[in-house]
Amino acid sequence: MTAITWQSVQAEALRRIRSREWPPGGQIPHEADLAEELGCARATVNRALRDLAEAGLLERRRKAGTRVPLNPVRKATLDIPIIRQDVEGRGQAYGYRLILRDTTLPPPEIRSLLKLKPKQTLIHILALHLAEAMPFCLEDRWVNPDAVPEFADADLSAISANEWLVQNAAFSAGDFAFGASAATAEAATHLNCPSGAPLFTVERTTWAAALPITAVCLSYAPGYKMRAEI
Amino acid sequence: MTAITWQSVQAEALRRIRSREWPPGGQIPHEADLAEELGCARATVNRALRDLAEAGLLERRRKAGTRVPLNPVRKATLDIPIIRQDVEGRGQAYGYRLILRDTTLPPPEIRSLLKLKPKQTLIHILALHLAEAMPFCLEDRWVNPDAVPEFADADLSAISANEWLVQNAAFSAGDFAFGASAATAEAATHLNCPSGAPLFTVERTTWAAALPITAVCLSYAPGYKMRAEI
DNA sequence: GGCGCTATTATGTGCATACATATTAATCCT
DNA sequence: AGGATTAATATGTATGCACATAATAGCGCC
Known part of the structure; x- marks a missing residue:
């Protein structure tokens, strides 16, 4: 059995977004359900989904839940070196x-x-x-x-x-x-x-x-x- | 007494970086010490410093500790809308x-x-x-x-x-x-x-x-x- | 019906603890 | 000495729990 990490939860979430198992515009299961389904703590799911939301791949709102945005505003990261x-x-x-x-x-x-x-x-x-x-x-x-x-x-x-x-x-x-x-x-x-x-x-x-x-x-x-x- | 949040810990860390209380190139106290000093859990300090490290304002390595980089490579975030x-x-x-x-x-x-x-x-x-x-x-x-x-x-x-x-x-x-x-x-x-x-x-x-x-x-x-x- | 209050609910966060992991420092052996 | 093994240590992460907060949905009242 492989260990469950927040990265593995994130990868699974990404897979579901890309496979349209979680369709654009649609709501995804809430953290507690996902945690139970994947067999990990809610904090672990939270970390995974929070990161995806920061990257613009999910939209999260309290009470309203988490959904896949219709028009994701992707975030690119630029390194600004001297x-x-x-x-x-x-x-x-x-x-x-x-x-x-x-x-x-x-x-x-x-x-x-x-x-x-x-x-x-x-x-x-x-x-x-x-x-x-x-x-x-x-x-x-x-x-x-x-x-x-x-x-x-x-x-x-x-x-x-x-x-x-x-x-x-x-x-x-x-x-x-x-x-x-x-x-x-x-x-x-x-x-x-x-x-x-x-x-x-x-x-x-x-x-x-x-x-x-x-x-x-x-x-x-x-x-x-x-x-x-x- | 105002509550301690990871944002407040982050703000304090930023202040110390900017005021050179934590000088460039220098090591900063480790998480456990900071947690005790600021009166919060180590996880809270971790969250605050991890975010700063992601932004390029700190460098963290296991065992080696956390330091302020001499030449920070700042990260800018670009929104890529349609x-x-x-x-x-x-x-x-x-x-x-x-x-x-x-x-x-x-x-x-x-x-x-x-x-x-x-x-x-x-x-x-x-x-x-x-x-x-x-x-x-x-x-x-x-x-x-x-x-x-x-x-x-x-x-x-x-x-x-x-x-x-x-x-x-x-x-x-x-x-x-x-x-x-x-x-x-x-x-x-x-x-x-x-x-x-x-x-x-x-x-x-x-x-x-x-x-x-x-x-x-x-x-x-x-x-x-x-x-x-x- | 429409307005406003309230209960409900999903996410957000803090904490204590435990263990994992990377890396350095120390030590031992030759 | 020098190289390999081992111990020590700072960060990384998982967990269970509690409570905070935002936002909706439902209810009651007018």
């Missing part, structure tokens, strides 16, 4: 070049993105990440010195702003927007690609509670793909 | 137009992506998704009729292949690649944008166990952004 690790994870040599470091008034779109007061100045960083000495990603970053005062003294020739902030700035929340944009003349120069080339871009803002820490736009060299699994 | 829900979730009217439906030999890159035998034919779908009657996303899809025989009879004028497959095909795994590409002449026609415009693209393959179900490339109209939170 760029150096992204490059090294591809088996390539990482390089890094600081292009610009300045303290100025940000453009209006950055100001509104970070919900800043009109005259707040930010530190502006432009840096190029390299893979095997080839341009990999252009980092255009604005950092709020009020949120991370030590950043002003950081030595960004040795370590990228990306890495410094991950290691030194405590943050609580952030959001991402992935998109495509045409390479500006400046970006094309740095990324060594034609002006107007389609670039995969990641825009990211980071917050410590209500305090904006940083807004960054990463433009990846043509051909870059970001991968995720379901 | 395209109709994506459009409707933006408060826009959804529309859909089937452009092409054919059964042919796939190009070599699709064949190798899906690990097909040389002479295997696939169903080829080209469809346009609309938001407020404007082009939203171009869907270029190849479906393996061996994996979903009923697909051949599906009425794709009423429901998109995207939606039909989500509702009717059991699948177990899949992967995504996000990137940017220049609009081909044909894509530009359908998406009503200049040829060569930068398009955000999602490539996706789907599998039922070892059987390939479908490979799809979604090209979104210029300006589209996919959002995620951390």
Whole structure:
């Protein structure tokens, strides 16, 4: 007899969902019944079904029970490593070049993105990440010195702003927007690609509670793909 | 006295990570100690820390204990709705137009992506998704009729292949690649944008166990952004 | 009939305990 | 020493129980 684990219960539940034994839109037996049927404790069933619900494969509501959603909104998990690790994870040599470091008034779109007061100045960083000495990603970053005062003294020739902030700035929340944009003349120069080339871009803002820490736009060299699994 | 929940334990752990009370690279007290200190059961601490480890904020290993990673690989969760829900979730009217439906030999890159035998034919779908009657996303899809025989009879004028497959095909795994590409002449026609415009693209393959179900490339109209939170 | 209260019910969570498992540290043997 | 065996230990998981909480369904009242 093989032992019953929450994973085996989950696998069985998955099988029933996929085989349509539990049809889309339909209610499934409740935890206590399943526990009895499968010969395990309700907590074990709970763990299995809770995980499936988190992945979007089941919908659970108190009293209403558990059902298979008609249109499952699947959840994919994205790993967000620092760029150096992204490059090294591809088996390539990482390089890094600081292009610009300045303290100025940000453009209006950055100001509104970070919900800043009109005259707040930010530190502006432009840096190029390299893979095997080839341009990999252009980092255009604005950092709020009020949120991370030590950043002003950081030595960004040795370590990228990306890495410094991950290691030194405590943050609580952030959001991402992935998109495509045409390479500006400046970006094309740095990324060594034609002006107007389609670039995969990641825009990211980071917050410590209500305090904006940083807004960054990463433009990846043509051909870059970001991968995720379901 | 406020009750202790696994969420409150998790919040306290997060606070200690962020305040560097538990410094990066450092070991944290083990579960039993934390449970005693916080006045709860070890299972409660376990639940709290396990969730943090899943989010990439802690590293746990049996016997070795739990530590705060030096370079946390944060995990972001992406919702992958069907395209109709994506459009409707933006408060826009959804529309859909089937452009092409054919059964042919796939190009070599699709064949190798899906690990097909040389002479295997696939169903080829080209469809346009609309938001407020404007082009939203171009869907270029190849479906393996061996994996979903009923697909051949599906009425794709009423429901998109995207939606039909989500509702009717059991699948177990899949992967995504996000990137940017220049609009081909044909894509530009359908998406009503200049040829060569930068398009955000999602490539996706789907599998039922070892059987390939479908490979799809979604090209979104210029300006589209996919959002995620951390 | 329609509104609001209440009882019921399925999931959510906490706890104490026991044992499993992975991994390290210690020890023993050669 | 050095390699293999063994003990120790932190996390992982199963269980039975209790109670919390949300949401529905049913009832009574007007």
